[in-house]
Amino acid sequence: xxxxxxxxxxxxxxxxxxxxxxxxxxxxxxRAWVFKQADNTSYNYSCPAIPASTQVPxxxxxxxCDTALQQQQAHEELVSSRETESxxxxxxxxxxxxxxxxxxxxxxKETD
Numbered sequence: 001x002x003x004x005x006x007x008x009x010x011x012x013x014x015x016x017x018x019x020x021x022x023x024x025x026x027x028x029x030x031r032a033w034v035f036k037q038a039d040n041t042s043y044n045y046s047c048p049a050i051p052a053s054t055q056v057p058x059x060x061x062x063x064x065c066d067t068a069l070q071q072q073q074a075h076e077e078l079v080s081s082r083e084t085e086s087x088x089x090x091x092x093x094x095x096x097x098x099x100x101x102x103x104x105x106x107x108x109k110e111t112d
Contacts (some may be wrong), residue, residue: 007107014100020091028085039078 031038 017096
């Protein structure tokens with residue numbers, strides 16, 4: 001009896017891992033290819049508080065604000081976040097599939 005409960009419980013946990021990972025991967029894919037604006041948020045790129053006019057070595061003045069660089073960094077953070085999320089989900093699937101099928105096979109043997 002205790003062995004059956006263990007097998008069902010481990011199978012259930014592995015199945016939940018697989019479902020969560022698959023849903024997360026589907027969500028990631030939808031945000032990347034179908035709903036491309038879902039990850040776009042309006043960032044308020046503010047300039048650092050520095051003196052109004054700072055001399056740069058080439059003689060021009062600069063206020064130190066580079067919104068293009070800030071936008072590039074935001075994009076790189078988004079890509080990094082997506083890669084981290086997909087790596088986690090793939091790892092959950094790689095671990096969850098064999099655990100589920102192994103324990104579910106044992107459950108089937110127990111019931112036969």
